[in-house]
Amino acid sequence: MNFRATGAAILAMQKALPGAVMLALLITGCGRSGPERIVVFGEVTHAGQPVVEGVIRFQPAEGTISPVSIGPIKDGEYYVDALGGVMVGTYQVQIRSYQPTQQPARGLGPSPTQLLPEKYHKKSEMMITLEPGANRVERDFHLEP
Numbered sequence: 001m002n003f004r005a006t007g008a009a010i011l012a013m014q015k016a017l018p019g020a021v022m023l024a025l026l027i028t029g030c031g032r033s034g035p036e037r038i039v040v041f042g043e044v045t046h047a048g049q050p051v052v053e054g055v056i057r058f059q060p061a062e063g064t065i066s067p068v069s070i071g072p073i074k075d076g077e078y079y080v081d082a083l084g085g086v087m088v089g090t091y092q093v094q095i096r097s098y099q100p101t102q103q104p105a106r107g108l109g110p111s112p113t114q115l116l117p118e119k120y121h122k123k124s125e126m127m128i129t130l131e132p133g134a135n136r137v138e139r140d141f142h143l144e145p
Contacts, residue, residue, distance in 0.1 A: 035066070037084035038130045043076055043140040044095060046116060050076020054097030054116075056141075061127065064089030073097065086130055093126040095141060116143065 030046040040058070044051040054073035058080065060066045071080035073095070080086055098112035119125070120143055128139055 025103045035090045036132055037086060038088065038134050039079070039081045039136045040069075040071075040128075040130070040139060041077070041079040041081075042106050042138050043138070044073050044078055044143070045076060045141075046097065047145045048142075051095070051116075051143075052076070054095060056080065057094040057096075057121075058086050058091040058128070059094055061090040061092055064091065066091075084102040085136075088132050090127060090129045092123045092124055093128055093141065094121045095126075095143065096121045112126040117145070 044054065044056065051073050052075060054131075056071050056073055056078045058069040060068065064087075066089050069080055069082070069086040069091075071078050071082070094115060098113045099115055114121070127140065130137060
């Protein structure tokens with residue numbers, strides 16, 4: 001066994017180790033990276049009754065660079081946490097709820113009936129601003145007929 005060659009190999013590994021560790025940290029990251037996101041949740045009612053089933057959509061307002069975030073509404077409650085939640089910014093809130101319909105055995109059948117007025121989805125003026133530093137934001141939407 002050549003001790004001189006083994007010693008040189010160990011010395012080379014000791015010199016390379018800090019660089020390898022730094023490279024691994026850069027590749028994997030030291031924690032969560034990317035834009036700040038916030039879990040948004042709350043109640044949704046229409047005419048005083050829970051929205052049984054629907055969808056809530058956070059559409060980025062002008063000046064907010066973010067994808068749309070969508071979450072289900074079930075029994076009057078919603079919880080948007082996909083990919084860590086909604087990105088920090090200002091959003092138009094759109095809420096939809098459909099009348100359940102029975103689908104025919106064959107074919108697509110009729111489109112479901114929208115239960116909420118357009119002022120809560122297509123023409124919504126509801127807005128929410130999510131500020132940096134919050135992990136979770138509770139916001140209820142009590143919609144009138």
